[in-house]
Amino acid sequence: MDNGDINLEEGELDVDLSDEEGCKLKNENSLNNGDVVQPPVNEAKVEDLGSPKKEINDIPYVPKRVPISLEELILKRKAEEAELIKPKFISKEERIQQAIQRRQAEVQAQREKQMEAFKKQTEYLEGAKDLERKRRAEDFQERMRQHRNFRNTGKRAAQEEGPGDKVNISQEEQAIKERYLGQKRLTKRRPRRLNERKFVFDWDVADDTSQDYNPLYKEKHQIQFFGRGHIGGIDIKQQKKEIGRFYSKLLESRRSDTQKVQEKKRLSGVAKREAKQKWDDRHWTEKALDQMTERDWRIFREDFNISTKGGNIPNPLRSWAEMNVADELKDVIKKVGYPEPTPIQRQAIPIGLQNRDIIGVAETGSGKTAAFLIPLLNWIQRLPKLERLEDTEQGPYAIIMAPTRELAQQIEEETVKFGRPLGIKTVSLIGGLSREDQALKLRMGAEIVIGTPGRLNDVLENRYMVLNQCTYIVLDEADKMIDMGFEPEVNNILTYLPVTNEKPDNEDAEDDSKLLSNFATKHKYRQTVMFTATMPPAVERLARSYLRRPAMVYIGSAGKPTERVEQIVYMVSEQEKRRKLLEILAAGLDPPVIIFVNQKKGADVLAKGLEKLGYSAVVLHGGKGQEQREYALASLKSGQKEILVATDVAGREYVHRIGRTGRAGKSGIAISLLTKEDAPVFYDLKQLLIQSPVSTCPHELANHPDAQTKPGILAAKKRRAEETVYIT
Template identity: 60%
Template sequence: MLELFFSVCRDRRQKDKERDRDKDRERSRKDRERDRDRRDKDRSKKSRSESLMEQQTEERRRQLDEERKKRRIFQDIGRKMLEDPQERERRERRERMERENNGNDEDDGRQKIREEKDKGKELQAIKERYLGGMKKRRRTRHLNDRKFVFEWDALFCIFYCIAFDLDCLRSLFLEKHQVQLYGRGFIAGIDLKQQKRDQSRFYGDLMEKRRTLEEKEQEELRLKKVRKKEAKQRWDDRHWSQKKMEEMTDRDWRIFREDYSITTKGGKIPNPIRNWKEYSLPPHILEVIEKCGYKDPTPIQRQAIPIGLQNRDIIGVAETGSGKTAAFLIPLLVWITTLPKIDRIEDSDQGPYAVILAPTRELAQQIEEETIKFGKPLGIRTVAVIGGISREDQGFKLRMGCEIVIATPGRLIDVLENRYLVLSRCTYVVLDEADRMIDMGFEPDVQKILEYIPVTNLKPDTDDAEDPEKMMQNFESGKHKYRQTVMFTATMPAAVERLARSYLRRPAVVYIGSAGKPHERVEQKVILLMKKLLDVLASGFEPPIIIFVNQKKGCDVLAKSLEKIGYNACTLHGGKGQEQREFALSNLKAGAKDILVATDVAGRGIDIQDVSMVLNYDMAKNIEDYIHRIGRTGRAGKSGMAMTFLTKEDSSVFYDLKQAILESPVSTCPPELANHPDAQHKPGTILTKKRREETIFA
C-alpha cells in the first residue's frame, strides 16, 4: 500500500511539474508573440532610448529564460536523486533504447540520401555521354612542350631590307629604342654607371625642354648652393677654436680630444665641453662656477661633466691636480637640484642624497671646502664625517639633515653601525682617489659601505646603461632614478678594476694623458749623494716647500732640526690628531710656515697653492706614491720642481724612476741613475748571459 501511495504521489507531482512547465512555455511564447507584434507596430517610431530600453528588456528576458532553465535542470536533478533505484534503472534503460532507435533511424536516412545522390550522378553522366552534353576539353600545353614555328614573314622582311633597302636596317640599329624605367632598376648585361649617365641625361633634357626661364635660374642657384656646401664639407682648414658649435665635425672633435689628451671608451660618449657658456648647464650652476673663478674647464672636466650629466657611471683616470673635484661636483649639484629639498624635520633622518668617500681626512676636508664653495649659494648642506672629531657632534649635524656627506671609510662605517646615519635615500656615490683607498686597505670597508646603499635603483647591466637617451629619460622622470657611481683615480691597478666591475654598470672610462705617468710640468731631479738637504734649501726656492719622508719619527726629527737651523717647519703624519693636522695645513696655506715635513698622508689630494718644490728626503717605496708626491707641485697649469735623494736602499725603484724621468719632457735623467745596474732592468727580471760573456772552466 505504501509503495502504491508513493507512486501515486510521485506521478501526481510529476504531472504538476509538467503542467507548470507547459504553462511557463505557453506564457513565454505568448509574451514573445506580444513583444514581436509590438515591435512590428512601433519599429518606425522608435528612438535611440527606446531601442536601448528594448535591448535591456531583451537581456532581462534572456536572463529570466536562463534562470528558468537552470531551475528546471536543478529540479530534474533533485527529482532523479529522490527516485527509487529500481525506477531509476528502468528509466535509464528506456532512455538508452530510445537513443539507439533514434541513431538507427538517422543512419538509415543518411544511407537513403547517399543512394539517391549516386543515382542522380549516374543519370547525369549517361545524358552527357550519349545525348551530346559532353564538351571537348582544350589541350593544355606546357612550356617544355612548345612547338617551334619559324616566322617566315619576319625573315622575308629582313631579306627584303638587306636586298633592297639597307637604310631601313641601318636606322633600326642606329636609333635604338630607349627603355624608360622611370628611375627604377637597371637593364641586365649593361654597365650600371653608363645606364645612370644615360638616364640622368634623358631626364635632364626632358626637364630642360619643360622648364621656364625663372625655373632654370632657380635650379642654377640651387645647384650652386649644393656645390658650395659640398665643397665646404669636403675641406675646412679652420681650427676648431675658430668654428661655432654647430660647425664642429667628427674630425674636429677628434682633434679637440687630442689637443687635451682625452681618451675615452665605453659606449656612446658625448662630445666634450669647449667652454662653460656653450654648454647647456643650468643658469644657477653657471653663476656659481663664475663666482668660484673657474674660467675654462680642465681636460677631465671637459669630458667627465657631460658624461655625468647623462646619469652614467664614470671612471676618471687623471693626474693629480687636474680638477677632478669639480669634475664630479658639478654633475652632482645638477643631480641634487632636481631632487626635493630636505626641509622638513620628518625627512631629515632619511639620510643624504650623495656620499663622497676619500682615503684621508685632509682630502675629505679639502673636498668639503670645495663642496661648500659650490653648494652654499644653492642651499645644499654638506657634512664631513672623518676621524679625529667628536662622533656625537657629527651625529647631531647628520640628524639636522644634509644633502651631501663627505667621509673617510673607517669613520663612515662607525657612524652607520651606530645608527647615526642611514643611506636609504642615497642615489649618488663618489669614490675619490680609489687607488689610494685600496692601497691603504680600505677595499673591504668600501664594499661594506656600498652594501648599506639600496640596490633597488641599480642600472640594468645591459646596453640600456650605455644609451644616453634612455638614461636621460630616467633622469628626467623624477622618481626611481638610477643610482650613479663615480670613481676617480690617478692610477688604474687591478684592484681598482675589480672594484669597478663589481659596483659600476657599463661605466664610461675617461683617461687624461697617460694613467700613472708623472706630471708633465714638473721638472724632476735626482741627487745620488748621502744627504744634501741644507744645500738644496739654501738654493733659493720660494715657500711653501713640502718635504716627504717615510717614517713618523723621521718626520718629527727632521722638522726639529730645520727649526733649530732657522727654518719655519711644521709636520703632518698619521700620529697627529685631527686638530693638529688642520693647524699645520692652515699655517702652511696662510704663510706662517714655509716648510711642511710629511709622510705619504699628504701625498694624495692635498691642494696647496703655489708649492715651488717637493723634496723626497726619503724615496717612496713604489713609483705610484712617488708620482702622487710630486703631484703636489705644478698644479693648475703651473710649473714646479721635484727633487729626490736616492741611496742604495732605494735600488728597487731605480728602473721605474728612470722611466718616469725619461718620459717627462722637462726633466733630464742624470748619468749616475741612467747607467746604474739596477736601473737597466725591471725588478724581478731573470737575466741570461750572452754566450761570449760566459766563462768556461777547463
C-alpha cells in the same frame, strides 16, 4: 866828554879819529844785539855805559872786528849740545802741528818733484818737436835742392842732346807728379782694329731672315711623345710644363662655345668644393658648436690627450659656456676662479650630466674633484628646496669616500666652495673627531656626506646615518682604498644603499634618454663614479659589482705624473742629504714647500732642525692627532708656515707625492734626493724622467747598473761576438 875820545862797550876798540880810513860803527856783536847804525853828522855822539863819551865831527867811527875766543866757542857748542840732549816736552797739539807740517812738506816736495818731472817731459817733447821740425825742414830743403839740380841738369841735357829727349823729361816729370801728388794715370784707349776680327762659322739667330715672312718658323713645333718618353739632355720638368701648355691650348682651340661654358661651370664647382673643404678644415677653436664634425672632435680629444671606452659617450666640453647646467652654477664656477675646464672635466662632466656611471683614470692634480662635483650639484640644485628640507631624516643624497682624512678634508673644502652659494650643506665624517658632534651635524641635515671608509662604516653601523635616498656615490682614489685594506668597509657601506634605484645591467644603462627620464626627481637611477690611478684586480672586481655599463675616461697615462711638474734628481750619500737639502732651501724656493720622509721620527727631527735654522716648519704624519693635522694643513695654506714635513699621509708613492704640486693646470718643481738604499726604484724613476718632457735624467742615474733593468729581472750577459773592443 873830550873831543876826539870815544868810550866803547865791552868788545869794542878805541879808534883814533884822525885816521882817514872808513870803518863801521859797531862790530858783529853789536849788530846782533839790535843796535842801530847812525849816519855821520856834523856832531856825532856815541854813548857807552862803561866809558866816557866822545864827540866825533865829520869823520865816521868804525870799530875793528874782534874774533870770538876759543873758550867761548867751546862753551857755546857745549851749551848747544846740552840743550839738544836735554829732553823737551812736546804737547799733543804741537805734535799734531808738527805732523801736519811734515805732511805738508812731503806733499809740497812730491808736488815739486812732479812739477819738475812734468817740466822735464815737456822740455823733452818740445825738444823732440823742434828736432822733428828741423829734420823735416832739412828734408824739404834737400828735396828742393835735388829738384832744382834735376831741372838744371835736364835743361842742359836737352840743350845738348836735342828735342828728342824732351819727351822723356816730360814723362819723368809726370811720373814724379803722380808719385807725390797722387794723380791718376790716364791710360790711352787702344784703338779697335777692324781687320783683326775673328771669323765665326756658326749661324746666329739674327742671321735667319726667313722667320719674318714664313709663319712656320715663328711657331716651332714641339715633339710630342706618347706615354712617358722625354727628350734627352733637356729638363724633364720644363718638358712636362711645355707639354701641358701645348695640350691645354690644343683643347681650348678645339672646344665649342657650349663646352667652354661647361668647363667654366666645372672649374667654378671645383673652386667651391675647395673653398668648402678649406672652411671645413678649420681648427675647432674657429668653429661654432654646431659646425663641429667627427673629425674635429677626434682632433679635440687628441689635443687634450683624452681617450674613452664605452658606448654612446657624449662629446667633451669646449668651454664652461657650452655646459648644460643652471646659470647659478656657472656663476659659482666663474667666481671660484676656474677659467677653463681641465681635460678630465671636459669629458667627465658631460657623461655625469647624462646620469652615466664613470670610471676615471687620470693623473694626480688634474681636477677630478670638480669633475664629479658639478654634475652632483647640478642635480641637487634642481630639486625643490622644501622637499630637501623635509627629507633630512632619510639621509644624504650623495656620499663621497676618500682613503685619507686629508683628502676628505680637501674634497670638503671644494664642496663647500661650490655648494654654499647654492644652499647645499656638506658634512665630513673622518676619524680623530667626536662621533657625537658629527652625528649632531647629520641630524641637522646634509645633502652631501664626505668621509673615510672606516668612519662611514662606523656611523652606519651605529645608526647615526641612513642611506635611504642616496643616489650618488663617489669613490675617489679607489686603488689606494683597496691597498690600505678598506675593501671590506667599502663593500659594507655599499650594502646600505637602496636597491630600488639600481640601473639595469643591459643596453638601457647606456641610453641617455632612459637614464634622464626621471633625472629631475630624487628617485633617479643610482649613479656611481670611481676615480683611480691604476686598475688592479680588486678595483676591477669592485667596478663589476656596483657599476653598470660605465664609461671609461683616460687622461694622459695612468700611473704617471703630470707633464707640468719638473722633476729634479740628485744622487747623494746618506751623510750629504742634510747639507744638500739646506742648499736647496737656501736657493730660494717659493713657499709653500712639502718635504716627504719615510719615517715619523725622521719627520720630527727634520722639522726641529729646520726650526733652529730659522725656517718655519710644521709636521704631518700618522702619529699626529686630527687637530694637529688640521692645524698643519691650515698653517701651510694660510702662509703662516712655509715648509711641511710629511710622511705617506700626504702622498703614498712617488707619483702621488710629486702630484701634490702642479695641480689644477699650474706648474711645479719636484726635487728628489737618492741614495744607494733607493736602488729598487732606480729603473722606474729613470723611465719617468725620460718620459717627462720638462725633466732631465742625470747621468749618474741613467748609467747606474740598477737603473738598466727592472728589479727581479736578470740582465743577459753579452756574447763575446757582441762585445766591442776599443784599441788605443
